Amino acid sequence: MYTTEQARGLDRTMWSLELEAIKGALDDAGLSHTQVDGLIPMAYETPLNLHMAWAEQLGGRPITYMDVGNGSSAVAKATNAIAAGMANVVVIYFANANNPNGPRQLKMMDKAPRVEDWQFMVHGAYMSVWYAMWTRAYMHAYGTPQEVFAEYPVQMRANAILNPDSIMGPKGPITVEDVLNSRMIASPLHLMECPLDNDGGYAIVVASKEIARDCKKKPVWVLGGAEATYTDSYKTIPSPWDDPRGQAVRRCSDMAFDMAGVSRDEIDVAGLYDCFAVTVARDLEEMGFCQMGEGADYMKEGHLYRGGKMPANTDGGLMANSHNGNPSGMHTIEVTRQLRGECGARQLKDPRIGVTLAQGWSVHGLAGTLLLAAD
Numbered sequence: 001m002y003t004t005e006q007a008r009g010l011d012r013t014m015w016s017l018e019l020e021a022i023k024g025a026l027d028d029a030g031l032s033h034t035q036v037d038g039l040i041p042m043a044y045e046t047p048l049n050l051h052m053a054w055a056e057q058l059g060g061r062p063i064t065y066m067d068v069g070n071g072s073s074a075v076a077k078a079t080n081a082i083a084a085g086m087a088n089v090v091v092i093y094f095a096n097a098n099n100p101n102g103p104r105q106l107k108m109m110d111k112a113p114r115v116e117d118w119q120f121m122v123h124g125a126y127m128s129v130w131y132a133m134w135t136r137a138y139m140h141a142y143g144t145p146q147e148v149f150a151e152y153p154v155q156m157r158a159n160a161i162l163n164p165d166s167i168m169g170p171k172g173p174i175t176v177e178d179v180l181n182s183r184m185i186a187s188p189l190h191l192m193e194c195p196l197d198n199d200g201g202y203a204i205v206v207a208s209k210e211i212a213r214d215c216k217k218k219p220v221w222v223l224g225g226a227e228a229t230y231t232d233s234y235k236t237i238p239s240p241w242d243d244p245r246g247q248a249v250r251r252c253s254d255m256a257f258d259m260a261g262v263s264r265d266e267i268d269v270a271g272l273y274d275c276f277a278v279t280v281a282r283d284l285e286e287m288g289f290c291q292m293g294e295g296a297d298y299m300k301e302g303h304l305y306r307g308g309k310m311p312a313n314t315d316g317g318l319m320a321n322s323h324n325g326n327p328s329g330m331h332t333i334e335v336t337r338q339l340r341g342e343c344g345a346r347q348l349k350d351p352r353i354g355v356t357l358a359q360g361w362s363v364h365g366l367a368g369t370l371l372l373a374a375d
Helices: 014-029 050-057 071-083 127-142 146-161 176-181 209-213 244-260 277-286 295-300 328-340
Strands: 038-041 089-096 184-186 200-207 220-229 269-272 353-360 366-374
Touching: 014 050, 014 089, 014 200, 038 050, 038 071, 071 089, 071 200, 071 220, 071 328, 071 353, 071 366, 127 146, 127 184, 127 277, 146 176, 146 277, 146 295, 200 328, 220 244, 220 328, 244 277, 244 353, 244 366, 269 277, 269 328, 277 295, 328 353, 328 366
Parallel strands: 038 089, 269 353
Antiparallel strands: 089 200, 220 366, 353 366
């Protein structure tokens, strides 16, 4: 696995970031590009057909190819492909470059026809607005004080300070008061409660058991993984709490935990998709770590933070480490680093089992859950 520099305004192309990430991940594993026989590019890239170019660069031969939307399900699909005999070494990769000289990858999404929830879109709804409505609804339904959600970016900044590669770590610690006094983006969400928006890339190598045993770094094992999807529109559901993303999270999490044969209490470290704090609260509920309406209390009690019973996003997450457009693979990488004992000052004490949850497409229904174990 490998991550490139994560920063705003990198003078890099998407192609160069992908090249660095793939080469770095193969070097980390001690494998040659000629051993790669499976390829999984992450979302947004398919219209550019860059997977064809990478098949050429990786040896100029036919390669098993899969397209996928998030980091957890990508690893699960790679594992399934290897188990089915379709490949032995699969590279998962993603990069985003929004600099003026590079391909504006994410801007492609603005040009695609989007018809779901048009009654919101015509009023100028954008990502923060979606999550602001969701946050307000959660606070209203469960009486959650705004300070509980404002504490989350404070803790993620504390994690990022221990991560020398994070974007926000060098800016130092923040307080709940800093968060609530930052500029309002979409009520009740302030600037410091929103995720980053930056360039960067990463790659992950998944190999067969036989190859993984001989790699340069000690392996981390996939215990179970699943993905699920539901509707992409709130028009088709009866109530705001029968939300499509939640149903997808619930289904894929139950499948992944059943496949792995582990309980929620056995998790030592987590990588949770945390574009906004309310997402984390709902994910904790839908993944089965607490009851509905108790996710914010779980956060308030400190269980996700350093010293808690399930530390999450120890690199700083999407608010303080990086949000490069499709950052779910970054959570998988951080959990893997924790399980390999490679996290330096932020290293947890002997974590053995980790979970990652990835999501996609706003608050809509695409999710993937992955269970990992140390060697």
